Amino acid sequence: MMTSLPPYWVDPLKDQFTVTIADSRPTEEHFETTIEENVVKAAGGGQAGDRGILRIDQEEFVVLDTILRDSVVVMLTEKCATKGMKATLIIDMDWRLSTMRNHTAEHLFAAALKERYPALSPGAMWIDGDHGTVEMVGARVGLRDLFSAEKSVQNTILRDIPVSTEIVKASELDKSIRVREGVEAKHETVRVVRIGDSDAAACSGTHVLRTGDIGVFKIIDYKMEEESVHVEFLTGNRAVTILYDLFNAALERRRSHPFELEQLGAVLDKGKQVTSELAKVMEKMEHLLDRGPTVEDIGGISFRHEFLPGFEVSSLKRILKNITLDGPSAILYFAPGEKCNLVFWSNDLPHEATFYINDEVTKLGGKGGGSKQVYTGGFSDVDNPEGIYDDLVEQVRAHLLHG
Numbered sequence: 537m538m539t540s541l542p543p544y545w546v547d548p549l550k551d552q553f554t555v556t557i558a559d560s561r562p563t564e565e566h567f568e569t570t571i572e573e574n575v576v577k578a579a580g581g582g583q584a585g586d587r588g589i590l591r592i593d594q595e596e597f598v599v600l601d602t603i604l605r606d607s608v609v610v611m612l613t614e615k616c617a618t619k620g621m622k623a624t625l626i627i628d629m630d631w632r633l634s635t636m637r638n639h640t641a642e643h644l645f646a647a648a649l650k651e652r653y654p655a656l657s658p659g660a661m662w663i664d665g666d667h668g669t670v671e672m673v674g675a676r677v678g679l680r681d682l683f684s685a686e687k688s689v690q691n692t693i694l695r696d697i698p699v700s701t702e703i704v705k706a707s708e709l710d711k712s713i714r715v716r717e718g719v720e721a722k723h724e725t726v727r728v729v730r731i732g733d734s735d736a737a738a739c740s741g742t743h744v745l746r747t748g749d750i751g752v753f754k755i756i757d758y759k760m761e762e763e764s765v766h767v768e769f770l771t772g773n774r775a776v777t778i779l780y781d782l783f784n785a786a787l788e789r790r791r792s793h794p795f796e797l798e799q800l801g802a803v804l805d806k807g808k809q810v811t812s813e814l815a816k817v818m819e820k821m822e823h824l825l826d827r828g829p830t831v832e833d834i835g836g837i838s839f840r841h842e843f844l845p846g847f848e849v850s851s852l853k854r855i856l857k858n859i860t861l862d863g864p865s866a867i868l869y870f871a872p873g874e875k876c877n878l879v880f881w882s883n884d885l886p887h888e889a890t891f892y893i894n895d896e897v898t899k900l901g902g903k904g905g906g907s908k909q910v911y912t913g914g915f916s917d918v919d920n921p922e923g924i925y926d927d928l929v930e931q932v933r934a935h936l937l938h939g
Contacts, residue, residue, distance in 0.1 A: 866883070
């Protein structure tokens with residue numbers, strides 16, 4: 537069993553130590569500096585290393601990162617420190633505290649997801665002072681469950697549960713303790729981090745002393761695969777800041793485009809739909825500019841037809857009014873959407889407009905009507921608007937050809 541534990545396990549809030557420089561060697565980008573004391577946390581187990589300052593006399597050496605090099609803890613410094621010198625190591629507590637918040641939040645989130653999906657196990661993970669990312673593998677996770685787990689983490693934060701640690705023999709690990717595959721084989725003893733009765737996991741990283749210290753937990757991105765989910769999150773002030781920014785952005789848009797905040801999801805969905813329709817309109821415009829309108833000669837009758845995503849009936853009529861029809865001619869404009877709309881306009885033909893198109897509209901489940909020259913119609917709940925458009929074009933061709 538271990539008799540002396542690193543201070544960042546026992547008291548992670550202790551931020552100053554008297555240390556002795558063991559070595560300092562140059563590399564291409566910085567110096568690799570080692571100390572005799574085991575007081576600084578190196579990157580490992582999916583967690584970033586400590587940062588800080590080495591103060592020797594009145595000179596300061598910035599510690600950019602702490603890593604393991606051949607099982608030796610190495611601090612990456614900007615300058616070379618003299619071997620044998622005494623120094624004051626000052627830990628960057630903003631970085632460490634943020635890392636601690638992110639790491640404990642990751643434990644809570646993984647436990648909350650695993651409660652919903654017992655087959656899940658931890659995959660890739662990275663925790664630092666900026667954010668946290670975690671991958672859970674072994675099951676397809678539903679989006680609602682993802683957000684439900686997020687809410688569960690926040691509820692545990694509000695309960696302000698104590699976080700404790702203990703060192704146990706790897707061979708005696710309880711089955712209820714979350715542990716990465718192979719840990720028992722690699723280590724004789726294992727450190728277990730317990731968060732009340734919410735979670736217990738084998739871990740060598742730094743953690744907050746109480747869940748309330750996390751403050752806020754917020755998912756900011758996710759990626760779902762068939763058998764895994766990858767989540768990025770923020771905690772503390774970083775999470776609060778992004779929540780402020782998002783809420784204020786919604787408030788600002790609310791003044792220019794009125795909506796209730798609880799309708800924001802529906803507003804975003806509508807915006808996505810509009811963006812998609814705009815892309816289709818641009819695609820169609822490029823087609824028209826490149827190839828010109830689709831115009832056929834059907835037995836001496838000019839037949840123009842277009843498939844026009846993103847347009848409404850009023851827009852289609854406005855376009856038609858600006859077109860001059862000379863001699864026998866017909867135009868069919870079809871606009872797909874939640875409700876598909878169409879306008880058919882005839883000129884100098886032997887029959888009224890409804891003759892050429894109404895039967896097919898009715899046959900396909902639509903409704904319509906109109907005057908002598910103009911017919912308007914529509915379809916609801918359409919799965920294949922392109923297919924309906926093609927059928928209508930074919931019907932009009934047949935009537936124009938055979939009268």
